[in-house]
Amino acid sequence: MQSEDYERKARKFIPGGVNSNVRLAAPTICFSHARGSKLYDLDGNEYIDYALGMGPTILGHAPPSVIQAVQETLSLGQLFAGQHPLELELAELLAAHIPSAERVRIGLTGSEMVQAALRVARAHTGRPGFIKFEGQYHGWFDNVLVNHSGPANDPAGELPFPIHLQTAGQAVSATTDTHVLPWNDLGAVARLLAARGDQIAAIITEPVMCNTGALAPRDGYLQGLRELCDQYGVVLIFDEVITGFRLGLSGAQGKFGVTPDLSTFAKAFGGGFPVAALAGKAEIMDLFGAGSVNHSGTYNSNLVSIAAGIATLRELTADDGALFSKIAATGEDIMSGIRDAARRHGANLKVLGFGAVFHTLFTDAPETYDYASYKRADAARQKRFMDALLPLGIRPTGRGTWFVSAAHSGEDVDRTVAAVDQVLRAG
Ligand SMILES: Cc1ncc(COP(=O)(O)O)c(C=O)c1O
Numbered sequence: 001m002q003s004e005d006y007e008r009k010a011r012k013f014i015p016g017g018v019n020s021n022v023r024l025a026a027p028t029i030c031f032s033h034a035r036g037s038k039l040y041d042l043d044g045n046e047y048i049d050y051a052l053g054m055g056p057t058i059l060g061h062a063p064p065s066v067i068q069a070v071q072e073t074l075s076l077g078q079l080f081a082g083q084h085p086l087e088l089e090l091a092e093l094l095a096a097h098i099p100s101a102e103r104v105r106i107g108l109t110g111s112e113m114v115q116a117a118l119r120v121a122r123a124h125t126g127r128p129g130f131i132k133f134e135g136q137y138h139g140w141f142d143n144v145l146v147n148h149s150g151p152a153n154d155p156a157g158e159l160p161f162p163i164h165l166q167t168a169g170q171a172v173s174a175t176t177d178t179h180v181l182p183w184n185d186l187g188a189v190a191r192l193l194a195a196r197g198d199q200i201a202a203i204i205t206e207p208v209m210c211n212t213g214a215l216a217p218r219d220g221y222l223q224g225l226r227e228l229c230d231q232y233g234v235v236l237i238f239d240e241v242i243t244g245f246r247l248g249l250s251g252a253q254g255k256f257g258v259t260p261d262l263s264t265f266a267k268a269f270g271g272g273f274p275v276a277a278l279a280g281k282a283e284i285m286d287l288f289g290a291g292s293v294n295h296s297g298t299y300n301s302n303l304v305s306i307a308a309g310i311a312t313l314r315e316l317t318a319d320d321g322a323l324f325s326k327i328a329a330t331g332e333d334i335m336s337g338i339r340d341a342a343r344r345h346g347a348n349l350k351v352l353g354f355g356a357v358f359h360t361l362f363t364d365a366p367e368t369y370d371y372a373s374y375k376r377a378d379a380a381r382q383k384r385f386m387d388a389l390l391p392l393g394i395r396p397t398g399r400g401t402w403f404v405s406a407a408h409s410g411e412d413v414d415r416t417v418a419a420v421d422q423v424l425r426a427g
Pocket residue numbers: 054108109110111112114137138139140206211239240241242266267
Protein backbone atom coordinates (compact mmCIF):
# COMPACT_ATOMS: atom_id res chain seq x y z
CA MET A 1 0.00 0.00 0.00
CA GLN A 2 1.72 3.17 -1.18
CA SER A 3 -0.33 5.44 1.11
CA GLU A 4 0.82 3.41 4.14
CA ASP A 5 4.38 3.45 2.90
CA TYR A 6 4.16 7.23 2.50
CA GLU A 7 2.82 7.62 6.02
CA ARG A 8 5.64 5.55 7.53
CA LYS A 9 8.27 7.67 5.78
CA ALA A 10 6.50 11.00 6.38
CA ARG A 11 6.21 10.43 10.12
CA LYS A 12 10.00 10.51 10.37
CA PHE A 13 10.11 14.13 9.21
CA ILE A 14 6.62 15.59 9.62
CA PRO A 15 5.00 15.36 13.07
CA GLY A 16 2.13 12.89 12.75
CA GLY A 17 2.81 12.75 9.01
CA VAL A 18 0.43 15.67 8.45
CA ASN A 19 0.73 19.44 8.17
CA SER A 20 -2.61 20.38 9.72
CA ASN A 21 -3.79 18.79 12.96
CA VAL A 22 -7.31 18.48 11.56
CA ARG A 23 -5.90 15.73 9.31
CA LEU A 24 -4.67 13.64 12.26
CA ALA A 25 -8.23 12.34 12.71
CA ALA A 26 -8.63 11.22 9.08
CA PRO A 27 -7.54 7.84 7.73
CA THR A 28 -4.11 8.28 6.17
CA ILE A 29 -4.43 8.57 2.44
CA CYS A 30 -1.79 10.12 0.22
CA PHE A 31 -3.30 11.59 -2.94
CA SER A 32 -1.63 11.75 -6.33
CA HIS A 33 -3.98 14.17 -8.10
CA ALA A 34 -7.53 15.42 -8.41
CA ARG A 35 -9.87 16.47 -11.23
CA GLY A 36 -13.41 17.76 -11.07
CA SER A 37 -15.32 15.93 -8.35
CA LYS A 38 -12.73 13.14 -7.99
CA LEU A 39 -9.63 12.51 -5.93
CA TYR A 40 -7.08 9.80 -6.76
CA ASP A 41 -4.66 8.24 -4.28
CA LEU A 42 -1.21 6.73 -4.73
CA ASP A 43 -2.74 3.26 -4.81
CA GLY A 44 -4.94 4.12 -7.79
CA ASN A 45 -8.21 4.42 -5.82
CA GLU A 46 -10.79 6.97 -6.97
CA TYR A 47 -12.98 8.90 -4.53
CA ILE A 48 -15.96 11.17 -5.12
CA ASP A 49 -14.79 14.06 -2.98
CA TYR A 50 -17.15 15.85 -0.62
CA ALA A 51 -14.36 17.27 1.55
CA LEU A 52 -13.29 19.66 -1.24
CA GLY A 53 -10.18 20.68 0.68
CA MET A 54 -12.52 21.37 3.68
CA GLY A 55 -14.78 23.52 1.53
CA PRO A 56 -12.71 25.66 -0.86
CA THR A 57 -12.77 23.80 -4.19
CA ILE A 58 -16.32 24.84 -5.03
CA LEU A 59 -15.70 24.62 -8.78
CA GLY A 60 -14.19 21.16 -8.35
CA HIS A 61 -10.54 20.22 -8.50
CA ALA A 62 -8.24 21.87 -11.05
CA PRO A 63 -10.97 23.92 -12.77
CA PRO A 64 -9.54 24.92 -16.19
CA SER A 65 -10.46 28.64 -16.00
CA VAL A 66 -8.83 29.11 -12.59
CA ILE A 67 -5.75 27.09 -13.45
CA GLN A 68 -5.32 29.05 -16.68
CA ALA A 69 -5.68 32.41 -14.90
CA VAL A 70 -3.07 31.37 -12.35
CA GLN A 71 -0.71 30.10 -15.03
CA GLU A 72 -0.97 33.37 -16.97
CA THR A 73 -0.28 35.37 -13.83
CA LEU A 74 2.84 33.38 -12.97
CA SER A 75 4.82 35.12 -15.68
CA LEU A 76 4.01 38.57 -14.24
CA GLY A 77 5.81 38.03 -10.95
CA GLN A 78 4.77 36.94 -7.47
CA LEU A 79 5.00 39.65 -4.84
CA PHE A 80 5.67 43.36 -5.08
CA ALA A 81 5.49 44.65 -1.50
CA GLY A 82 3.22 47.11 -3.24
CA GLN A 83 0.02 47.18 -5.22
CA HIS A 84 -1.11 45.57 -8.49
CA PRO A 85 -4.30 46.50 -10.41
CA LEU A 86 -5.68 42.97 -9.98
CA GLU A 87 -6.14 43.43 -6.24
CA LEU A 88 -8.54 46.29 -6.84
CA GLU A 89 -10.43 44.14 -9.35
CA LEU A 90 -10.82 41.41 -6.70
CA ALA A 91 -11.92 43.91 -4.04
CA GLU A 92 -14.51 45.39 -6.44
CA LEU A 93 -15.86 41.94 -7.28
CA LEU A 94 -16.18 41.06 -3.59
CA ALA A 95 -17.78 44.38 -2.72
CA ALA A 96 -20.28 44.07 -5.54
CA HIS A 97 -21.79 40.94 -4.00
CA ILE A 98 -21.26 41.10 -0.23
CA PRO A 99 -24.03 43.25 1.31
CA SER A 100 -21.85 44.42 4.23
CA ALA A 101 -18.81 45.29 2.09
CA GLU A 102 -18.24 49.04 1.93
CA ARG A 103 -14.52 48.25 2.23
CA VAL A 104 -12.53 45.04 1.74
CA ARG A 105 -9.11 43.97 3.04
CA ILE A 106 -7.49 40.92 1.45
CA GLY A 107 -5.41 38.34 3.31
CA LEU A 108 -4.53 34.69 3.11
CA THR A 109 -6.42 32.64 5.69
CA GLY A 110 -9.66 32.71 7.60
CA SER A 111 -7.85 32.56 10.94
CA GLU A 112 -6.02 35.81 10.18
CA MET A 113 -9.11 37.64 8.98
CA VAL A 114 -10.96 36.70 12.16
CA GLN A 115 -8.14 38.23 14.21
CA ALA A 116 -8.21 41.38 12.09
CA ALA A 117 -11.99 41.61 12.58
CA LEU A 118 -11.75 41.26 16.36
CA ARG A 119 -8.89 43.74 16.56
CA VAL A 120 -10.62 46.45 14.54
CA ALA A 121 -13.85 45.88 16.50
CA ARG A 122 -11.95 46.44 19.76
CA ALA A 123 -10.37 49.60 18.34
CA HIS A 124 -13.71 50.90 17.06
CA THR A 125 -15.57 50.38 20.33
CA GLY A 126 -12.74 50.86 22.83
CA ARG A 127 -13.92 47.69 24.57
CA PRO A 128 -11.90 44.50 25.16
CA GLY A 129 -14.32 41.57 25.08
CA PHE A 130 -16.16 39.47 22.51
CA ILE A 131 -18.82 36.78 22.50
CA LYS A 132 -18.36 33.53 20.61
CA PHE A 133 -20.61 30.50 20.57
CA GLU A 134 -20.06 26.96 21.78
CA GLY A 135 -19.26 24.55 18.94
CA GLN A 136 -18.15 27.26 16.52
CA TYR A 137 -14.67 27.44 15.01
CA HIS A 138 -12.97 30.66 14.05
CA GLY A 139 -9.43 29.47 13.39
CA TRP A 140 -6.61 28.09 15.47
CA PHE A 141 -5.40 31.16 17.39
CA ASP A 142 -5.47 31.20 21.19
CA ASN A 143 -8.27 33.70 21.85
CA VAL A 144 -10.86 31.91 19.68
CA LEU A 145 -9.84 28.24 19.95
CA VAL A 146 -12.12 27.53 22.89
CA ASN A 147 -15.28 25.45 23.45
CA HIS A 148 -15.26 24.16 19.89
CA SER A 149 -14.97 20.45 20.66
CA GLY A 150 -15.14 18.28 23.77
CA PRO A 151 -17.98 17.98 26.27
CA ALA A 152 -20.95 20.31 25.92
CA ASN A 153 -22.02 22.63 28.71
CA ASP A 154 -25.59 22.74 29.97
CA PRO A 155 -27.26 25.71 28.22
CA ALA A 156 -29.57 26.03 31.24
CA GLY A 157 -26.55 26.28 33.58
CA GLU A 158 -24.33 29.21 34.45
CA LEU A 159 -23.49 31.63 31.62
CA PRO A 160 -21.12 32.51 30.09
CA PHE A 161 -19.78 28.97 29.93
CA PRO A 162 -16.46 28.13 31.55
CA ILE A 163 -13.66 28.41 28.97
CA HIS A 164 -12.45 25.03 27.65
CA LEU A 165 -8.99 25.37 26.14
CA GLN A 166 -8.56 23.17 23.07
CA THR A 167 -4.83 22.59 22.91
CA ALA A 168 -1.84 22.12 25.12
CA GLY A 169 0.30 25.23 25.05
CA GLN A 170 -2.65 27.61 24.68
CA ALA A 171 -2.18 30.93 26.48
CA VAL A 172 -4.91 31.19 29.13
CA SER A 173 -4.26 34.93 29.28
CA ALA A 174 -5.38 35.22 25.63
CA THR A 175 -8.87 34.02 26.55
CA THR A 176 -9.65 36.49 29.33
CA ASP A 177 -11.79 38.60 27.00
CA THR A 178 -13.54 35.63 25.35
CA HIS A 179 -17.13 34.98 26.49
CA VAL A 180 -18.75 31.72 25.34
CA LEU A 181 -22.51 31.28 25.02
CA PRO A 182 -24.85 28.63 23.59
CA TRP A 183 -25.83 29.35 19.96
CA ASN A 184 -29.37 29.96 18.77
CA ASP A 185 -30.38 31.33 22.18
CA LEU A 186 -31.09 35.06 21.97
CA GLY A 187 -32.00 35.25 25.66
CA ALA A 188 -28.48 34.16 26.63
CA VAL A 189 -26.96 36.97 24.54
CA ALA A 190 -29.44 39.53 25.85
CA ARG A 191 -28.63 38.62 29.47
CA LEU A 192 -24.88 38.82 28.98
CA LEU A 193 -25.11 42.16 27.18
CA ALA A 194 -27.39 43.55 29.87
CA ALA A 195 -24.80 42.60 32.48
CA ARG A 196 -21.56 43.45 30.63
CA GLY A 197 -22.48 45.14 27.35
CA ASP A 198 -20.08 48.00 28.07
CA GLN A 199 -17.17 45.52 27.98
CA ILE A 200 -18.16 43.72 24.76
CA ALA A 201 -16.69 44.92 21.46
CA ALA A 202 -18.07 42.21 19.20
CA ILE A 203 -20.23 39.17 18.71
CA ILE A 204 -18.70 36.73 16.25
CA THR A 205 -20.80 33.94 14.79
CA GLU A 206 -20.88 31.50 11.93
CA PRO A 207 -24.29 32.48 10.49
CA VAL A 208 -24.87 28.79 9.80
CA MET A 209 -23.02 26.59 12.30
CA CYS A 210 -20.95 24.62 9.79
CA ASN A 211 -18.14 23.50 12.08
CA THR A 212 -20.56 21.52 14.24
CA GLY A 213 -23.16 20.00 11.97
CA ALA A 214 -24.63 22.35 9.41
CA LEU A 215 -27.08 23.93 11.83
CA ALA A 216 -29.37 26.66 10.58
CA PRO A 217 -30.12 29.75 12.64
CA ARG A 218 -33.60 29.66 14.17
CA ASP A 219 -36.12 32.07 12.66
CA GLY A 220 -35.26 35.59 13.76
CA TYR A 221 -32.02 34.61 15.52
CA LEU A 222 -29.58 36.48 13.27
CA GLN A 223 -31.93 39.47 13.13
CA GLY A 224 -32.15 39.35 16.93
CA LEU A 225 -28.35 39.44 17.18
CA ARG A 226 -28.36 42.44 14.84
CA GLU A 227 -30.85 44.28 17.06
CA LEU A 228 -28.98 43.49 20.28
CA CYS A 229 -25.70 44.67 18.71
CA ASP A 230 -27.38 47.92 17.67
CA GLN A 231 -28.85 48.38 21.15
CA TYR A 232 -25.52 47.90 22.95
CA GLY A 233 -23.15 49.40 20.34
CA VAL A 234 -21.53 46.01 19.70
CA VAL A 235 -19.92 45.10 16.34
CA LEU A 236 -21.67 42.15 14.68
CA ILE A 237 -19.21 39.87 12.86
CA PHE A 238 -20.39 37.07 10.59
CA ASP A 239 -17.66 34.51 10.04
CA GLU A 240 -18.56 33.49 6.49
CA VAL A 241 -15.35 31.55 5.87
CA ILE A 242 -17.50 28.52 4.97
CA THR A 243 -20.86 30.07 4.04
CA GLY A 244 -19.45 32.92 1.92
CA PHE A 245 -19.81 32.26 -1.83
CA ARG A 246 -21.16 28.80 -0.94
CA LEU A 247 -24.71 29.48 0.23
CA GLY A 248 -25.08 31.92 -2.62
CA LEU A 249 -23.55 35.04 -4.18
CA SER A 250 -24.22 37.16 -1.13
CA GLY A 251 -23.40 34.45 1.43
CA ALA A 252 -25.47 33.76 4.51
CA GLN A 253 -25.97 37.50 5.08
CA GLY A 254 -27.81 37.73 1.77
CA LYS A 255 -29.68 34.46 2.26
CA PHE A 256 -31.00 35.44 5.68
CA GLY A 257 -31.30 39.16 4.97
CA VAL A 258 -29.20 40.30 7.93
CA THR A 259 -26.25 42.62 7.33
CA PRO A 260 -23.38 42.38 9.82
CA ASP A 261 -20.90 45.19 10.46
CA LEU A 262 -17.94 43.02 9.49
CA SER A 263 -17.66 39.65 7.79
CA THR A 264 -14.83 37.26 7.05
CA PHE A 265 -14.46 35.27 3.83
CA ALA A 266 -12.02 32.61 2.62
CA LYS A 267 -12.37 29.08 1.24
CA ALA A 268 -14.87 29.08 -1.68
CA PHE A 269 -14.02 32.41 -3.30
CA GLY A 270 -10.40 31.32 -3.79
CA GLY A 271 -11.40 28.13 -5.55
CA GLY A 272 -8.77 26.19 -3.56
CA PHE A 273 -6.00 28.79 -3.52
CA PRO A 274 -5.02 30.64 -0.32
CA VAL A 275 -6.95 33.90 -0.21
CA ALA A 276 -9.23 35.46 2.39
CA ALA A 277 -11.02 38.75 2.94
CA LEU A 278 -12.45 40.96 5.64
CA ALA A 279 -15.38 43.07 4.46
CA GLY A 280 -17.28 45.69 6.37
CA LYS A 281 -18.48 49.17 7.13
CA ALA A 282 -16.24 52.00 6.00
CA GLU A 283 -16.46 53.65 9.40
CA ILE A 284 -14.80 50.61 11.02
CA MET A 285 -12.58 49.36 8.19
CA ASP A 286 -11.02 52.77 7.58
CA LEU A 287 -9.18 52.39 10.90
CA PHE A 288 -6.84 50.07 8.96
CA GLY A 289 -6.34 52.74 6.30
CA ALA A 290 -5.66 55.42 8.90
CA GLY A 291 -2.86 53.21 10.20
CA SER A 292 -4.26 53.13 13.70
CA VAL A 293 -5.15 49.42 13.49
CA ASN A 294 -2.57 46.99 12.18
CA HIS A 295 -3.36 44.34 9.60
CA SER A 296 -0.26 43.07 7.81
CA GLY A 297 1.07 40.07 5.92
CA THR A 298 4.00 39.54 3.57
CA TYR A 299 1.96 37.36 1.24
CA ASN A 300 -1.30 39.34 1.32
CA SER A 301 -2.52 39.99 -2.23
CA ASN A 302 0.18 37.87 -3.85
CA LEU A 303 -0.68 37.57 -7.52
CA VAL A 304 -1.47 33.86 -7.59
CA SER A 305 -4.07 34.18 -4.84
CA ILE A 306 -5.58 37.27 -6.38
CA ALA A 307 -5.78 35.74 -9.87
CA ALA A 308 -7.38 32.59 -8.44
CA GLY A 309 -9.93 34.68 -6.53
CA ILE A 310 -10.88 36.72 -9.59
CA ALA A 311 -11.16 33.67 -11.86
CA THR A 312 -13.26 31.79 -9.30
CA LEU A 313 -15.55 34.76 -8.70
CA ARG A 314 -16.01 35.28 -12.44
CA GLU A 315 -17.36 31.73 -12.69
CA LEU A 316 -19.46 32.03 -9.56
CA THR A 317 -20.96 35.38 -10.50
CA ALA A 318 -21.74 34.51 -14.15
CA ASP A 319 -25.47 34.48 -15.08
CA ASP A 320 -26.37 36.08 -11.76
CA GLY A 321 -24.91 33.19 -9.79
CA ALA A 322 -26.50 30.36 -11.78
CA LEU A 323 -23.86 27.90 -10.54
CA PHE A 324 -25.18 28.22 -6.98
CA SER A 325 -28.56 26.87 -8.08
CA LYS A 326 -26.83 23.93 -9.76
CA ILE A 327 -24.72 23.20 -6.68
CA ALA A 328 -27.73 23.47 -4.37
CA ALA A 329 -29.83 21.18 -6.60
CA THR A 330 -27.08 18.53 -6.72
CA GLY A 331 -26.70 18.64 -2.95
CA GLU A 332 -30.46 18.48 -2.37
CA ASP A 333 -30.63 15.36 -4.58
CA ILE A 334 -27.97 13.70 -2.40
CA MET A 335 -29.70 14.84 0.79
CA SER A 336 -33.05 13.41 -0.26
CA GLY A 337 -31.40 10.20 -1.53
CA ILE A 338 -29.72 9.73 1.86
CA ARG A 339 -32.99 10.46 3.70
CA ASP A 340 -34.85 7.89 1.56
CA ALA A 341 -32.15 5.27 2.23
CA ALA A 342 -32.34 6.01 5.98
CA ARG A 343 -36.13 5.51 5.89
CA ARG A 344 -35.82 2.26 3.93
CA HIS A 345 -33.38 0.82 6.46
CA GLY A 346 -34.97 2.24 9.60
CA ALA A 347 -31.83 4.20 10.50
CA ASN A 348 -32.00 7.33 12.67
CA LEU A 349 -29.70 9.06 10.17
CA LYS A 350 -30.62 12.76 9.84
CA VAL A 351 -29.48 15.13 7.12
CA LEU A 352 -29.17 18.78 8.20
CA GLY A 353 -28.23 21.91 6.32
CA PHE A 354 -28.34 23.11 2.74
CA GLY A 355 -27.57 21.61 -0.66
CA ALA A 356 -24.15 23.26 -0.87
CA VAL A 357 -23.09 22.17 2.63
CA PHE A 358 -24.92 19.59 4.68
CA HIS A 359 -24.27 17.23 7.55
CA THR A 360 -25.23 13.65 8.33
CA LEU A 361 -25.60 12.44 11.91
CA PHE A 362 -27.36 9.66 13.83
CA THR A 363 -29.77 11.09 16.35
CA ASP A 364 -33.26 10.60 17.77
CA ALA A 365 -33.50 14.27 18.80
CA PRO A 366 -36.40 16.09 17.11
CA GLU A 367 -34.24 19.22 16.64
CA THR A 368 -30.50 19.79 16.54
CA TYR A 369 -29.93 23.51 17.01
CA ASP A 370 -26.85 24.03 19.18
CA TYR A 371 -23.70 22.27 20.37
CA ALA A 372 -25.38 20.51 23.30
CA SER A 373 -28.13 19.03 21.11
CA TYR A 374 -25.53 18.07 18.48
CA LYS A 375 -23.45 16.24 21.09
CA ARG A 376 -26.41 13.96 21.88
CA ALA A 377 -25.95 12.30 18.45
CA ASP A 378 -24.33 8.86 18.24
CA ALA A 379 -20.66 9.64 17.52
CA ALA A 380 -19.56 5.98 17.34
CA ARG A 381 -22.21 5.21 14.69
CA GLN A 382 -21.20 8.33 12.80
CA LYS A 383 -17.59 7.15 12.67
CA ARG A 384 -18.59 3.65 11.49
CA PHE A 385 -20.73 5.22 8.75
CA MET A 386 -17.96 7.52 7.52
CA ASP A 387 -15.35 4.73 7.66
CA ALA A 388 -17.61 2.41 5.65
CA LEU A 389 -18.17 4.97 2.87
CA LEU A 390 -14.49 5.52 2.16
CA PRO A 391 -13.71 2.05 0.74
CA LEU A 392 -16.75 2.52 -1.51
CA GLY A 393 -15.07 5.60 -2.98
CA ILE A 394 -17.17 8.25 -1.19
CA ARG A 395 -15.24 10.82 0.84
CA PRO A 396 -17.16 13.30 3.01
CA THR A 397 -15.21 15.06 5.76
CA GLY A 398 -14.50 12.80 8.72
CA ARG A 399 -16.80 14.81 10.97
CA GLY A 400 -19.82 14.18 8.74
CA THR A 401 -19.99 17.43 6.79
CA TRP A 402 -20.47 17.17 3.03
CA PHE A 403 -19.41 19.98 0.68
CA VAL A 404 -20.84 19.96 -2.85
CA SER A 405 -19.15 21.50 -5.90
CA ALA A 406 -20.23 22.61 -9.36
CA ALA A 407 -18.30 19.60 -10.70
CA HIS A 408 -20.43 16.94 -9.00
CA SER A 409 -22.59 15.19 -11.59
CA GLY A 410 -25.84 13.25 -11.62
CA GLU A 411 -23.75 10.08 -11.87
CA ASP A 412 -21.85 11.12 -8.72
CA VAL A 413 -25.18 11.60 -6.95
CA ASP A 414 -26.39 8.11 -7.97
CA ARG A 415 -23.12 6.42 -6.94
CA THR A 416 -23.14 8.29 -3.63
CA VAL A 417 -26.72 7.42 -2.74
CA ALA A 418 -26.15 3.77 -3.75
CA ALA A 419 -23.10 3.62 -1.46
CA VAL A 420 -25.05 5.09 1.45
CA ASP A 421 -27.81 2.57 0.83
CA GLN A 422 -25.27 -0.28 0.86
CA VAL A 423 -23.72 0.88 4.13
CA LEU A 424 -27.08 1.35 5.87
CA ARG A 425 -28.33 -2.04 4.61
CA ALA A 426 -25.31 -3.67 6.26
CA GLY A 427 -26.41 -1.98 9.53
C1 LIG B 1 -15.91 29.45 10.07
C2 LIG B 1 -14.41 29.37 9.99
N1 LIG B 1 -13.69 30.43 10.39
C3 LIG B 1 -12.35 30.44 10.32
C4 LIG B 1 -11.67 29.34 9.85
C5 LIG B 1 -10.18 29.37 9.76
O1 LIG B 1 -9.79 29.48 8.41
P1 LIG B 1 -8.33 29.03 7.94
O2 LIG B 1 -8.26 27.54 8.09
O3 LIG B 1 -8.26 29.50 6.51
O4 LIG B 1 -7.36 29.74 8.81
C6 LIG B 1 -12.37 28.21 9.42
C7 LIG B 1 -11.68 27.03 8.93
O5 LIG B 1 -12.22 25.96 8.73
C8 LIG B 1 -13.79 28.24 9.50
O6 LIG B 1 -14.53 27.19 9.13
